[in-house]
Amino acid sequence: MNSYVPSPNRYELTKYRRCGQSGIQLPLISLGLWHNFGGVDTLENARRLLFAAFDLGITHFDLANNYGPPYGSAEQTFGAILATDLRPYRDELIISTKAGYDMWPGPYGDGGSRKYLVASLDQSLKRMGLEYVDIFYSHRPDPDTPLEETMMVLDHVVRQGKALYAGISNYDAEKTDRAVSILRELGTPCLIHQAKYSMFERWVERGLLDVLRTTGTGCIAFSPLAQGLLTDRYLKGIPGDSRAAKAYSALKTAEITREKLTKVTALNAIAERRNQTLAQMALVWLLRRPEVTSVLIGASKVEQIHNCAAALSRADFEGEELEQIERILGHD
């Protein structure tokens, strides 16, 4: 048994925003366990990251069945830390997991079928030592499974009490609209959509945010720092301890192009004039949109979580700054 005691003033340190038209509020900054919590990483650092986040009032931790590597290991890590330290705070946490991508061999370990999603959620609960998750997501739309089938699973697991809320991720605007109405008809509203959204990835602005606003569905923006590109991390080359330097990571060095770095350098100059880091500016730039409930960051170091959380103290933008940012991003 460990002896973690969370900071007593944690709820004064961040802000919360209502998730769509639901009863749930999420912290403006949430923490994802996609990288840095796997079997390849150290349990000690994972503990430090989770405690640093919770000490700042970050109550939402996001997982998926296949986070690791190896698959499942981020949920195991989280389960281990929950068992030793976080269990007394279970009711203060929003824990999410997902299924939808490749997880185990054969036709029932991938996609959006009832067979896969039900089995996967049971496995996730076992790995984390939980009776229920707060949000269960369909991780992606499966073109080969009827949308009705996938939505019925979300409704089913909520009725079973294995998840409190239903979510979808990576669904385009049209499919989101349909999914939200199917879920509403079934009696389990769609709490939230988890979408890739950053200064470098703006597809959600072309229809999805409108659907989420009009249907009262929340939005959590994943990879808001473009996996670390929208920070000062790569301004002077590729650091040895960075995501891009890791063989098993999702950020390939080929993605760190000269064109992107030119934009990052120009954005960094604006951030400096605002007396904040580029990471901080990239986060509050997303949070200025009322449709965005929370930004879902990743972190390899405690200082990154501290830095991101401090972004909220300088969240306003002047019109001129926004125009400059658009010009740099090439949307003018």
Ligand SMILES: NC(=O)c1ccc[n+]([C@@H]2O[C@H](COP(=O)([O-])OP(=O)(O)OC[C@H]3O[C@@H](n4cnc5c(N)ncnc54)[C@H](OP(=O)(O)O)[C@@H]3O)[C@@H](O)[C@H]2O)c1
């Ligand atoms: N639904 C989906 O399909 C999907 C897909 C992807 C991700 N997600 C979710 O989104 C979460 C976040 O994704 P992500 O990790 O790509 O997010 P991200 O916030 O865009 O990138 C995180 C990386 O940025 C760097 N970083 C963070 N804060 C920093 C700071 N203040 N200064 C400098 N560098 C900083 C770190 O890089 P280094 O590691 O190099 O230090 C960190 O690992 C995931 O954990 C997962 O929960 C969901």
